[in-house]
Amino acid sequence: MNRVMxxxxxxxxxxxxxxxxxxxxxxxxxxxxxxxxxxxxxVAQWLRGSVRINRVHGARVLGHLARELGIDQAIDxxxxxxxxxxxxxxxxxxxIVYVDSDPVVEAHARMSLxxxxxxxxxLADLTDVTALLSAAxxxxxxxxxxxxxxxxxxxxxxxxxxxxxxxxALHARLPPGSVLSLTHATGDFAADTQMQxxxxxxxxxxxxxxxxxxxxxxxxxxxxxLPGDRGLVTTAAWRPPxxxxxxxxxxxxxxxxxxxxxxxxxxxxxxx
Numbered sequence: 001m002n003r004v005m006x007x008x009x010x011x012x013x014x015x016x017x018x019x020x021x022x023x024x025x026x027x028x029x030x031x032x033x034x035x036x037x038x039x040x041x042x043v044a045q046w047l048r049g050s051v052r053i054n055r056v057h058g059a060r061v062l063g064h065l066a067r068e069l070g071i072d073q074a075i076d077x078x079x080x081x082x083x084x085x086x087x088x089x090x091x092x093x094x095x096i097v098y099v100d101s102d103p104v105v106e107a108h109a110r111m112s113l114x115x116x117x118x119x120x121x122x123l124a125d126l127t128d129v130t131a132l133l134s135a136a137x138x139x140x141x142x143x144x145x146x147x148x149x150x151x152x153x154x155x156x157x158x159x160x161x162x163x164x165x166x167x168x169a170l171h172a173r174l175p176p177g178s179v180l181s182l183t184h185a186t187g188d189f190a191a192d193t194q195m196q197x198x199x200x201x202x203x204x205x206x207x208x209x210x211x212x213x214x215x216x217x218x219x220x221x222x223x224x225x226l227p228g229d230r231g232l233v234t235t236a237a238w239r240p241p242x243x244x245x246x247x248x249x250x251x252x253x254x255x256x257x258x259x260x261x262x263x264x265x266x267x268x269x270x271x272x
Contacts, residue, residue: 006103006104010104011030011032012030012032013032013205013206014032014033014035014036014037014205014206014207015033015102015104016157016207017080017081017100017102017105018030018033018081019033019036019037019040020051020080020081020153021033021080021081021083022034022037023037023040023041023047023048023051024048024051024052024055024083026081026083028081028108032205036201036202036205039201040198040201040202043194043197043198043201044190044194044195044197044198044259046257046259047198047259049257049258050185050257050258050259050260053235053236053257053258053260054152054153054183054235054258054260055083057152057181057183057235057238057262058076058150058152058181059089059090060238061148061150061181061264062074062089062090062093062096062148062150063090063092064264065093065148065179065181066090066092066093067090067092069146069179071145071146071147071148071178071179072092072093072094072095073093073094073095073096073141073142073145073147073148074093074095074096074097074147074148074149074150075096075097075099075138075141075147075148075149075150076096076097076098076099076150076152077099077126077132077149077150077151077154078099078100078101078126078151078152078153078154079098079099079100079105079109079121079150080100080105080153081105081108082108082109082112089116089119093118094118095118095119095140095141095142096118096119096120097119097120097121097122097137097138097141098119098120098121098122099121099122099123099124099126099132100121100123100124100126101123101124101125101126103123106121106122106123109121120137120140121137122135122137122138126154126166127158127162127165127166129166129169129170129173130169130173133173133174143175144175145175145177146174146175146176146177146178146179147174147175147178148178148179148180148181149170149174149178149179149180149181150181151167151170151180151181151182151183152181152182152183153183153184153185153260155167155182155184155210155212155217155220156184156185156209156210156211156212157207157208157209157210158210159208159210160210160216160220163210163220164220164222167180167220167221167222167224168222168223171222171223171224171267172223174267176267177266177267178266178267179264179265179266179267180224180263180264180265180266181262181263181264182221182261182262182263182264182265183235183260183261183262183263184211184212184217184260184261184263185209185211185212185259185260186211186212186213186214186217186259186260186261187211187213187259188213188214188261189234189258189259190259195211195259198211199211214232214261217232217261217263218232221263221265223268224263224265224266224267224268225265225266225267225268226263226264226265227264227266231263232261232262232263233261233262234258234259234260234261234262235258235260235261235262236257236258237258238262238264
């Protein structure tokens with residue numbers, strides 16, 4: 001196996017996955033991550049709740065897709081550092097591939113998440129969809145049946161052109177009937193300048209961040225079909241909280257602190 005060389009500066013500058021790990025009470029983080037996280041929370045005290053809500057969303061979506069839609073294979077794009085919810089994949093999900101472009105994150109996923117039968121990890125550039133879907137762990141999925149793609153808290157870290165082309169390419173290359181689960185940070189529900197200040201702090205740390213409003217996000221989804229009765233809703237409100245997790249939040253926190261949209265979009269094609 002080829003080893004990926006990690007430059008020393010990787011450990012002295014903040015990294016999104018590690019910042020979020022700290023915000024959610026994890027231990028896979030360093031001083032630079034903790035310093036940035038504290039600055040972020042000073043601007044937006046709801047940020048810890050937002051990270052927690054986004055994290056538990058993955059398990060909720062997988063359960064819905066497998067039990068209610070019969071989609072039992074998934075790709076978790078930008079999976080991030082392993083956390084409790086990764087360990088509770090519904091039994092109805094037979095295959096899942098965890099993907100990240102950060103070699104340290106992918107190594108954690110490989111060690112922690114792939115012990116379960118039917119799981120695999122992949123180090124890949126999330127924006128090179130052709131190469132991504134051609135990689136061996138994803139080729140081993142059944143491409144004659146729908147595949148679920150989790151794209152949770154990933155597009156806010158991509159510029160408009162990259163986000164748009166990535167979403168278009170996924171739509172074009174996934175099997176008919178596939179489903180995209182997306183979450184995306186927004187300033188639509190924050191105080192006037194909070195998201196702007198958060199974006200500035202991230203960018204000062206060398207991490208471009210693009211929270212988007214409802215209209216812009218709907219445009220980015222382009223060819224994907226949003227169900228008319230749900231469409232874009234807050235991540236907390238997408239479905240009533242009903243999954244057990246390690247750090248329970250109050251109903252008030254669930255409703256008010258997600259500061260993100262969630263969407264479950266389809267290719268617009270039906271399978272028989």
